[in-house]
Amino acid sequence: MRFMGWDLEAVLSSADPGLFGQLLAAAEKNRLAFRGDEVYVRGLIEYSNQCRRDCLYCGLRVSNRSLERYHLQAEEIIELGLAIYRAGITSIALQAGENSSDREVERIAGVVSELREKSMQERPPGLGVTLSLGEMTYRQYKRLYDAGAHRYLLRIESSDVQVFKRIHPPRQVYERRLECLHYLKDIGYQVGTGVMIGLPGQSYASLAADLNFFVEQDIDMLGMGPYIPHHDTPLAKARDYIIQDAFGTSIKMMALARLMMPDINMVVSTALQNINPEGLRLGVKAGGNVVMPVFTPQEHQAEYALYPNKETKSLESIRLEVESAGYRLCLSKWGDSPHYFNRQLAAGKKEGLA
Numbered sequence: 001m002r003f004m005g006w007d008l009e010a011v012l013s014s015a016d017p018g019l020f021g022q023l024l025a026a027a028e029k030n031r032l033a034f035r036g037d038e039v040y041v042r043g044l045i046e047y048s049n050q051c052r053r054d055c056l057y058c059g060l061r062v063s064n065r066s067l068e069r070y071h072l073q074a075e076e077i078i079e080l081g082l083a084i085y086r087a088g089i090t091s092i093a094l095q096a097g098e099n100s101s102d103r104e105v106e107r108i109a110g111v112v113s114e115l116r117e118k119s120m121q122e123r124p125p126g127l128g129v130t131l132s133l134g135e136m137t138y139r140q141y142k143r144l145y146d147a148g149a150h151r152y153l154l155r156i157e158s159s160d161v162q163v164f165k166r167i168h169p170p171r172q173v174y175e176r177r178l179e180c181l182h183y184l185k186d187i188g189y190q191v192g193t194g195v196m197i198g199l200p201g202q203s204y205a206s207l208a209a210d211l212n213f214f215v216e217q218d219i220d221m222l223g224m225g226p227y228i229p230h231h232d233t234p235l236a237k238a239r240d241y242i243i244q245d246a247f248g249t250s251i252k253m254m255a256l257a258r259l260m261m262p263d264i265n266m267v268v269s270t271a272l273q274n275i276n277p278e279g280l281r282l283g284v285k286a287g288g289n290v291v292m293p294v295f296t297p298q299e300h301q302a303e304y305a306l307y308p309n310k311e312t313k314s315l316e317s318i319r320l321e322v323e324s325a326g327y328r329l330c331l332s333k334w335g336d337s338p339h340y341f342n343r344q345l346a347a348g349k350k351e352g353l354a
């Protein structure tokens, strides 16, 4: 698979520092030309670590009995969201383990609409709301969209069906995840997906195919990060790693994604920042233009253990790192993905032609 002279698999598997430098420089040039030097902020509230799913890699999986569980009340989430807005950050992301009961969806729809309404009353345009709550029915996604959420992140984790099967129990199926991504797009969300990098059995060819998958799915937002094994999960016992440098490969994946999809938003994941102190700086230089500082209450941060020893950074230290990379942290804009608007425009034109 090639893109503008880059052989994706060869670049991803190369240990040549010269090639790495060339790729990073090309991605940075492209990013500055298409997206400028702004890095947008989404204040992250991880409001519940209760999860009904059993993903084989994740510390929140329902079978992990050693994890202390928490579930924030609606009032607490609203208070946190408004505090983030009053601190000048205009977008939040609500994330939780999967619980798609109608009752819970209704509760979160209430939270979203109150956050939108109250923040709007305080200062237009109000809070921009991203959700990352896993798989739901079309009706449930629509309920949350109608309540005021406008972006949704649902990672495919690997577009390689064999890798997907390897990291999920049999009842969690690839086709269903794909169907959910299509629902989200049909409803009108800005849709984000992403993958883990360096999973057991995952090859460089599989990662190259992931990049093509993102293009084919016409996604608006992307979140990728290195796989970090969690000791309380079955996948941590695996030893068949093909990708040895998950960090360097993640940076290359970001740079290639930026070249292939110049108008999307791309998150510099916390996993990337946790695995290497240079994660934020290099992630931004590779084309990352969104950061998600954690605003989960301090006492619950360690319990949101998707992977172990997750460290969080203050907004100030994120700002300093972003500036040291030569970029600007932008709190005051929603910073929506231009790809979304381009996609809507193209769809409108098609409809006009029909």
Ligand code: SF4
Residues within 6 Å of the ligand: 051, 052, 053, 054, 055, 058, 059, 060, 061, 062, 096, 097, 098, 134
């Ligand atoms: S990855 Fe998400 S759905 Fe899977 S166990 Fe973790 S929190 Fe639950």
